[in-house]
Amino acid sequence: MLDLKSKIVDIPNWPIEGVVFKDITPLLQDAAYFKETIDRLAEPFVSAPVEVIVGIDARGFLLATAVAYKLGVGVALVRKPGKLPRPIVSRDYALEYGSNTLEMHKDAIKLGERVGIVDDVLATGGTLNATIQLIEELGGTVECVSVLIGLSFLNGKDQLGGKPVHELITY
């Protein structure tokens, strides 16, 4: 098993003072590390199968679609405001730094659909909690949240309503 942390670079005080940003681009660029990341992110969905993977704009897209391809399912998008052209549902949420709004197309999730969420980082949980709310508003059931990085000191898991969380590495 590869040491995924060895390919993640800490960037102190970025994008704002006091935040240590985790730069995953060296991991994505390395074929072996990228493949192992996708394979391990997909693992929880073997025992808890899903019909669609949700990916979150923009870095989440990098991991979610490759996991969806591996699992043989489709991918539904959570986007930043103003990017989706058809009828949407939306949620405001608090970020580790600042605040934002997330949107999904109303037809992104079917009633009763089993859904997996794949993202890069679980920080405060604001983004992922808003994503769960959007999916549930559309009638989907979140089976598992699978993330590359968990920042355990921010206690983001507490914000996810008891959903199973699968973290490949934690800080």
Next chain:
Amino acid sequence: MLDLKSKIVDIPNWPIEGVVFKDITPLLQDAAYFKETIDRLAEPFVSAPVEVIVGIDARGFLLATAVAYKLGVGVALVRKPGKLPRPIVSRDYALEYGSNTLEMHKDAIKLGERVGIVDDVLATGGTLNATIQLIEELGGTVECVSVLIGLSFLNGKDQLGGKPVHELITY
């Protein structure tokens, strides 16, 4: 072979008057159409193998990383301004509507690396031409540009310096 066009929705006058936006989210959400899209985007890289796939922020990420996963290579990112925390190269470019800047980390491409570009739409070619320039500035060689949609009436291929272009569907 599936009719990929049947899962793409025309959105007239979006994001601005006079532009017909191609909404690919119904295609991404459908497991069979999504799989066939990724498999067909990867085809040119069988005869022209590459060491890394470049994905363009943000919709390009959706297709590029799944293609990279299928091919067993890594993925390097072209991002909108201010998203990459380490030393970068950048290019200004003209869009079908408006203008923008694209950035890559200086270590995203290795000297002499064979590179494939995967994106959603080839419109005027501004985004893809800027991407080719960034890759070449870093010493990479673009083997092929593989896109889901080509808008042939905008003549974007003429802007790509003769690079091979693989389009799954054209309008």
